[in-house]
Amino acid sequence: MxxxxxxxxxxxxxxxxxxxxxxxxxxxxxxxxxxxxxxxxxxxxxxxxxxxxxxxAQERGSLLSKKLEETDKQRDNFVWSIIGMTRAYLTANLPATYDNALKVKSWLDKHDASSIPAANYTSETERINDMLTDAERNTDIQAALAALNLADIAIQLRTKNQEFDTLFMQRKADQATIETVDAxxxxxxxxxxxxxxxxxxxxxxxxxxxxxxxxxxxxxxxxxxxxxxxxxxxxxxxxxxxxxxxxxxxxxxxx
Structure with a gap:
């Protein structure tokens, strides 16, 4: 046998x-x-x-929630990177970068950037979009970000924020149809x-x-x-x- x-x-x-x-x-x-x-x-x-x-189906929802959390942390890190590097430039007080750092700081302060990572999912998505759109419409901010090598980080933040929004809407749609079961x-x-x-x-x-x-x-x-x-x-x-x-x-x- x-x-x-x-x-x-x-x-x-x-x-x-x-x-x-x-x-x-x-x-x-x-x-x-x-x-x-x-x-x-x-x-x-x-x-x-x-x-x-x-x-x-229930597990896919759980995995999506996990991915959502990871993506949220990543966009938070990008926000903090821009804030941290701007502070470093200001602390260095170098003539070549100080004025641009002041411009970026003014832009960050305008949007209360340091409070963005603590906002709820929907609010954070909207505030990041508003902040980046403001920068994209302001040639002085664009130039300052580029001069401080922060432009690429801003682009990555935009991409990650869009990725988060897509995942969030997908999870919202799934939650309306997924039945909770005793696995x-x-x-x-x-x-x-x-x-x-x-x-x-x-x-x-x-x-x-x-x-x-x-x-x-x-x-x-x-x-x-x-x-x-x-x-x-x-x-x-x-x-x-x-x-x-x-x-x-x-x-x-x-x-």
Missing amino acids: KTIEKLDYEKLWNSEHPLVYNRLVTIADKHDPAALHLGGPLARVKAHLPLLVKIE KAIRANADKDLRRFFTFVELYQVEYPELDYEPLVKELNTLLSYYKAQLAARAARRAKGAKVEEEQPIEEPEG
């Missing part, structure tokens, strides 16, 4: 679990489950797919039926020796072994102090 590889499904992230589950179902479907007397057990496994899709309970029930399905695969090899279960078992084990190795590698990185929660999800194997 060929046994099925054991995988600790609980260690899969919510962004990974539905993909692995769906891939296992796809493999089982390829091997004529009805002929292998696995139609019923597989049907119970498939019954969980609609709920797992909801976990995927832990859904996964536990799905895993229970998946493990039961694997038990049938193992038992039926003995009960129906005339049928060939080996191709199915081999393909299932190839996928399960891949994820088992990836989870072990992630656990090893965590043990060494790596912040694995900041890593990308496990990539799906080819094929």
Whole structure:
């Protein structure tokens, strides 16, 4: 009897679990489950797919929120970079840069730039747009920013602010349609039926020796072994102090 590889499904992230589950179902479907007397057990496994899709949608929303936070921090850093470099130029008090630094400081003060990073998402987006638009319409400010090597930072701030606005609107649209579900309970029930399905695969090899279960078992084990190795590698990185929660999800194997 060929046994099925054991995988600790609980260690899969919510962004990974539905993909692995769906891939296992796809493999089982390829091997004529009805002929292998696995139609019923597989049907119970498939019954969980609609709920797992909801976990995927919910997780995409979570990942989008994380990306939104990262983008917000990046635009905050650009704002602080302009403020910090302007202060440095003023402190240096060099004739070649002092007048331009005063012009940039006046522009920053006009928009109360130091308070922008603490503003709420919508307000910050609007205030950054207003500040940059003001600079783009003022040739003196444009020239001062260029002279102080701050023009590129201002451009990057504009790009990052636009990126943030796009992400924010996308999340807002998604939140109106994404249903909040109990991912832990859904996964536990799905895993229970998946493990039961694997038990049938193992038992039926003995009960129906005339049928060939080996191709199915081999393909299932190839996928399960891949994820088992990836989870072990992630656990090893965590043990060494790596912040694995900041890593990308496990990539799906080819094929």
